[in-house]
Amino acid sequence: MSSNLMANYGRFELGFDRGVGSYLYTPEGDRYLDFASGIAVTSLGHSHPALLASANKQLEKLWHVSNLYTIESQSKLAERLCKNSFADKVFFCNSGAEAVEASLKLARIYHNSSGAKDRWKVISFRNGFHGRTFATIAASGQPKYLKGFGPVFDGFTQVNFLDIEAVRSVIDSETAAILVEPIQGEGGIHVASDSFLKELREICDKNDLLLIFDEVQCGVGRSGRMWAHEWSGVKPDIMATAKALGGGFPIGACMAIEEVGNAFIPGTHGSTFGGNPVASAIANTVLDIVDEREFLQNVTNVGDILVSNLQEVIKRSSIISEIRGRGLMVGLQCLIPAGDVISAFRKQKLLSVGAEGNTVRFLPPLIINELEVNEACTAVSKALQRLEC
Numbered sequence: 001m002s003s004n005l006m007a008n009y010g011r012f013e014l015g016f017d018r019g020v021g022s023y024l025y026t027p028e029g030d031r032y033l034d035f036a037s038g039i040a041v042t043s044l045g046h047s048h049p050a051l052l053a054s055a056n057k058q059l060e061k062l063w064h065v066s067n068l069y070t071i072e073s074q075s076k077l078a079e080r081l082c083k084n085s086f087a088d089k090v091f092f093c094n095s096g097a098e099a100v101e102a103s104l105k106l107a108r109i110y111h112n113s114s115g116a117k118d119r120w121k122v123i124s125f126r127n128g129f130h131g132r133t134f135a136t137i138a139a140s141g142q143p144k145y146l147k148g149f150g151p152v153f154d155g156f157t158q159v160n161f162l163d164i165e166a167v168r169s170v171i172d173s174e175t176a177a178i179l180v181e182p183i184q185g186e187g188g189i190h191v192a193s194d195s196f197l198k199e200l201r202e203i204c205d206k207n208d209l210l211l212i213f214d215e216v217q218c219g220v221g222r223s224g225r226m227w228a229h230e231w232s233g234v235k236p237d238i239m240a241t242a243k244a245l246g247g248g249f250p251i252g253a254c255m256a257i258e259e260v261g262n263a264f265i266p267g268t269h270g271s272t273f274g275g276n277p278v279a280s281a282i283a284n285t286v287l288d289i290v291d292e293r294e295f296l297q298n299v300t301n302v303g304d305i306l307v308s309n310l311q312e313v314i315k316r317s318s319i320i321s322e323i324r325g326r327g328l329m330v331g332l333q334c335l336i337p338a339g340d341v342i343s344a345f346r347k348q349k350l351l352s353v354g355a356e357g358n359t360v361r362f363l364p365p366l367i368i369n370e371l372e373v374n375e376a377c378t379a380v381s382k383a384l385q386r387l388e389c
């Protein structure tokens with residue numbers, strides 16, 4: 001089929017025109033259970049009444065003014081993000097890549113303005129994913145994202161995930177920061193151990209490096225805590241987040257401790273749309289719901305049920321060998337091409353997402369209930385049966 005769209009995405013011949021809760025509907029009325037959530041974005045499901053209400057209310061009042069002016073809902077959002085986290089300062093943007101980009105720029109300008117002008121390099125991890133801008137593909141370091149785009153943006157070194165000795169071995173006097181996802185998402189759902197994050201913190205403290213967490217995917221409740229790093233007790237100096245922050249409306253944030261955040265003085269960085277009134281109003285409502293103990297506890301509970309039911313389903317499977325993850329960020333290790341498994345799930349009206357290393361990701365809305373978990377497990381069971389014969 002010819003199209004005026006650039007062909008950068010491998011799309012399915014499947015489209016939806018309506019969503020309610022955990023379900024998506026095609027124009028023909030077929031219903032799919034959405035365990036992809038637009039890649040960890042629609043965490044409150046589709047057409048959540050509270051999000052609709054706050055969006056509609058704001059849309060009728062004011063859409064956009066630019067960051068030349070005070071935006072009350074943006075200030076409030078920053079205040080709330082800081083209140084329950086390590087952070088004291090926030091910069092808003094519109095996407096994950098921009099949030100990581102801002103984090104990297106902040107790390108460099110912080111060192112520059114505090115007298116360590118030669119510190120500009122960043123250590124990151126193989127299999128990591130940080131976005132698709134020039135700097136963030138260099139940070140990810142994966143050949144498949146770099147190929148064809150000319151010289152790689154300078155200053156990034158990757159070492160193996162969880163390999164603390166490798167981190168030590170590449171630090172030099174020009175190192176500015178370490179960038180890591182507390183749970184690798186695109187890389188195939190790999191959870192960083194608490195001890196690994198603790199050791200990274202110690203290394204950063206000892207060598208005057210900044211610790212940057214990329215919680216674009218694992219943040220905003222997905223792991224069962226507001227921020228995935230809370231499980232370890234380790235605090236970063238800078239953190240990037242986005243995806244679920246706007247519940248489906250684009251917004252990203254770079255959060256930092258006071259001393260570091262203060263390095264963004266007027267004129268150093270900016271974004272036309274970042275934290276605009278509509279995005280901020282919606283994100284405030286997302287926080288109203290997600291940043292609550294009961295809600296987060298339920299993510300852990302439902303996630304545990306999902307994983308234990310899946311374990312039961314794959315017990316004798318020759319197709320899936322392992323289930324891993326945290327909260328509602330679940331990876332299924334496949335022994336056949338993950339794409340085939342995703343198609344088989346899709347035929348059972350269950351949506352999932354692929355990841356590196358033959359992994360299928362389940363990133364359901366955080367509002368799913370046990371009935372929906374059972375429905376998903378039945379679909380998985382049927383799909384695996386079909387694939388196995």
Ligand SMILES: *Cc1c(COP(=O)(O)O)cnc(C)c1O
Nearest residue numbers: 095096097129130131185216217
């Ligand atoms: C998705 C993702 C990004 C990039 O976010 P975009 O909104 O697509 O730019 C960055 N880091 C991680 C960990 C992600 O999962």
